[in-house]
Amino acid sequence: MSAPLLEVRSIAARLGRVPVLSDVSLSVPARAVVALLGRNGVGKTTTLRTVMGTVAATDGRIGFAGQDITRLAAYRRPALGIGYVPQGRGIFPLLTVRENMRLGLRGAPDPTVEEGLLSRFPRLRERLAQKAGTMSGGEQQMLAIARALMTQPKLLILDEPTEGIMPRLVAEIRRFIAEIAASGIAVLLVEQNLKAALAIADHVVVMERGRTAFAGPPGTLRADADLVHRLLGVGIPT
Amino acid sequence: MSALAVNRGLTALLLALLMVAPWLLAWMESEFWLTVLTEILIWGLFAASANLLFGQVGLLSFGQALYFGFGMYGVAIGIDRFGLGLWPAMGLGVAAAIVMAACAGVVAVRLTWHYFAIITVVFSLIFYFLALRLKPITGGDDGLSFAAPAIMDLGGLRLSLTDDATQYWFVLLIVALAFAVQARLRSSALGRAFAAVREGERKAALLGIDVLRVRWIAFVIAGGLAGLAGALFALYGRYASATHMYYTVSGEAVVWTVLGGAGTLLGPPIGAALLILVREELSGIWEHYPLIVGALTIAVVVFAPKGIAGGWNALLARVTGR
Numbered sequence: 001m002s003a004p005l006l007e008v009r010s011i012a013a014r015l016g017r018v019p020v021l022s023d024v025s026l027s028v029p030a031r032a033v034v035a036l037l038g039r040n041g042v043g044k045t046t047t048l049r050t051v052m053g054t055v056a057a058t059d060g061r062i063g064f065a066g067q068d069i070t071r072l073a074a075y076r077r078p079a080l081g082i083g084y085v086p087q088g089r090g091i092f093p094l095l096t097v098r099e100n101m102r103l104g105l106r107g108a109p110d111p112t113v114e115e116g117l118l119s120r121f122p123r124l125r126e127r128l129a130q131k132a133g134t135m136s137g138g139e140q141q142m143l144a145i146a147r148a149l150m151t152q153p154k155l156l157i158l159d160e161p162t163e164g165i166m167p168r169l170v171a172e173i174r175r176f177i178a179e180i181a182a183s184g185i186a187v188l189l190v191e192q193n194l195k196a197a198l199a200i201a202d203h204v205v206v207m208e209r210g211r212t213a214f215a216g217p218p219g220t221l222r223a224d225a226d227l228v229h230r231l232l233g234v235g236i237p238t
Numbered sequence: 239m240s241a242l243a244v245n246r247g248l249t250a251l252l253l254a255l256l257m258v259a260p261w262l263l264a265w266m267e268s269e270f271w272l273t274v275l276t277e278i279l280i281w282g283l284f285a286a287s288a289n290l291l292f293g294q295v296g297l298l299s300f301g302q303a304l305y306f307g308f309g310m311y312g313v314a315i316g317i318d319r320f321g322l323g324l325w326p327a328m329g330l331g332v333a334a335a336i337v338m339a340a341c342a343g344v345v346a347v348r349l350t351w352h353y354f355a356i357i358t359v360v361f362s363l364i365f366y367f368l369a370l371r372l373k374p375i376t377g378g379d380d381g382l383s384f385a386a387p388a389i390m391d392l393g394g395l396r397l398s399l400t401d402d403a404t405q406y407w408f409v410l411l412i413v414a415l416a417f418a419v420q421a422r423l424r425s426s427a428l429g430r431a432f433a434a435v436r437e438g439e440r441k442a443a444l445l446g447i448d449v450l451r452v453r454w455i456a457f458v459i460a461g462g463l464a465g466l467a468g469a470l471f472a473l474y475g476r477y478a479s480a481t482h483m484y485y486t487v488s489g490e491a492v493v494w495t496v497l498g499g500a501g502t503l504l505g506p507p508i509g510a511a512l513l514i515l516v517r518e519e520l521s522g523i524w525e526h527y528p529l530i531v532g533a534l535t536i537a538v539v540v541f542a543p544k545g546i547a548g549g550w551n552a553l554l555a556r557v558t559g560r
Contacts, residue, residue, distance in 0.1 A: 078446030
C-alpha cells in the first residue's frame with residue numbers, strides 16, 4: 001500500500017462520561033477502500049465521528065494528508081478533502097434536492113461534477129426541485145453520497161450506506177461505491193454485510209469493544225473462520 | 239402552471255399595485271391610507287429582520303428593536319446634530335445598527351434557543367435605558383425631532399418627504415430593494431448555509447459550514463435590515479424615540495413573522511400588514527382590540543402553523559400538484 005491518506009493512531013474517545021474508544025488505529029491509503037467492521041456497539045460510528053471531529057479524541061492522533069487534524073474544528077475538515085455520509089444520511093429534509101447537493105460548496109457548483117452526478121443518479125435529476133424529506137430512503141442515500149462527492153473529496157467516509165434501504169437499491173448503491181473507489185477516491189466504509197465489505201475492500205479493520213482487534217487484507221480475515229466468528233459472530237460468507 | 243410561477247405573478251401584481259397605490263388611493267379619496275401603507279412597508283421590513291434570524295437561521299430574537307433604534311437615532315442625530323443630508327444620515331443609521339449588531343452578535347450567536355432570546359432582550363433593555371438616560375444625545379424621554387432634508391435637490395428638481403406620495407415612493411423603493419437583496423441572498427451559498435444551520439448545526443458543520451460564523455453574519459445582516467427600517471421610520475415620523483427600542487417592539491416583529499409565515503420572504507410583511515390594518519380599523523372602535531390580535535395569532539398558529547404564506551404555499555402545492 002502507498003502512504004496513508006488518513007492515519008488514525010491509538011485514538012480514545014468518550015460519549016459523555018462513557019469511554020467508547022480506548023485504542024483504535026487504522027490507515028486509509030490514497031485510492032484504497034478500507035472496510036471498518038465489528039458487531040453493533042463496538043464503536044465504529046464513534047470512530048468515524050472522531051475522525052470527522054464531532055466527537056473529541058481524548059488520546060491518540062488523527063492525521064490526514066500529512067496534517068495533524070486531531071484538534072481541528074469539525075467544520076474545517078471537509079475543506080481538506082474529506083467527504084462524509086453519516087449513518088441516517090444527514091440530509092436536510094426541508095431543503096430541495098438541488099439545495100442539499102450544493103450545501104457543502106463554498107462557491108458556485110462545478111457544472112461538470114454536478115452534471116456527472118445527476119447523470120449517474122437520474123432519480124435525483126427528476127427530483128431536483130423536490131423537498132429531500134419526501135424521497136425514499138434509497139434516494140436520500142444517493143443524495144447524501146452525491147452531496148459528499150460535489151466537493152470532489154480525496155477520501156469518502158460512509159457509515160452503513162445500505163442500512164434501511166430497500167434491496168433493489170442496495171445493489172445500485174454498492175455498485176456506485178465500487179465506481180467511486182475505481183475513480184481513485186479513497187473510501188472508508190462501515191458495512192454490516194460482511195460479504196459485500198470483503199468483496200469491495202482492499203483492507204479490513206475489525207473492532208472489538210472500542211479497540212482495533214484485526215487489521216489486514218480481506219483474504220487473511222477470510223482464511224480465519226474462528227477469528228471471524230469471534231469478532232463478528234458470523235460465518236465466512238460464501 | 240407551477241406554484242413558483244403563480245407566486246412570481248402575484249408578487250409582480252402586488253408590486254404593480256403598490257407602485258400605483260398613491261393614484262389609486264387619491265382616486266378613491268382615501269389619502270389617509272397612504273401614510274398607513276408607508277408605515278406597513280417600514281414595519282414589514284422590520285419584520286423581515288426578525289424573520290431572517292428566526293425563519294432562516296432558527297434564532298428567535300426579541301432584540302431587533304435595539305438595531306431599529308440605532309437606525310432611528312443614527313438618522314436623527316446625523317441630521318439634527320451633525321447637519322447631514324438625508325442619504326448620509328441614513329448611511330449613519332444603518333452603519334450604527336450594523337456595528338452594534340456585529341458587537342452584540344459576537345456574544346449572542348454562541349447561545350441558542352431561550353438563552354439566545356434572553357440575551358437579545360438583555361442587550362435591548364440595556365440600550366433602552368441608556369437611551370433614556372443620555373438625554374443630551376438622545377433627547378431622553380422627549381426623543382429627538384428634526385426637519386427631514388430633501389431626498390434630492392438638483393436645481394429645479396426637488397424631491398421632499400413632505401409630500402406624502404413622494405415619501406411613499408421613496409420608502410417603497412428602499413423596501414423593495416431590501417427585499418430583492420433578501421431574495422437573492424436566499425438562493426445564494428450563504429442562504430443555503432442559513433437553512434442548513436437552521437435544520438441541524440451538527441449536520442451543517444459536517445459539510446464544512448462554520449456554524450458560529452454563519453449565525454454571526456445572519457445576525458449582522460438582520461441588524462442592518464432592522465437599522466434600515468429604523469432609519470426609514472425616523473424619516474417618516476421626523477422623530478426618534480427610545481420607546482421604539484423597547485423589547486415589546488421586537489416582540490411585535492416576531493408575532494408578524496409567525497402570523498405571516500416564518501421562513502417565507504413575503505409572509506412577515508403580510509403579517510405586519512394584516513395586524514396594522516386590524517389596529518387601524520379597530521383601535522378607534524374598541525380599546526381592547528389587542529385581544530383580537532391575540533386571538534387571530536393563536537388561530538393561525540393552531541390552524542396554519544406555517545403562517546399565512548406557509549398555508550398559501552401548501553394550498554398552492556396541492557392545487558398545482560407540485
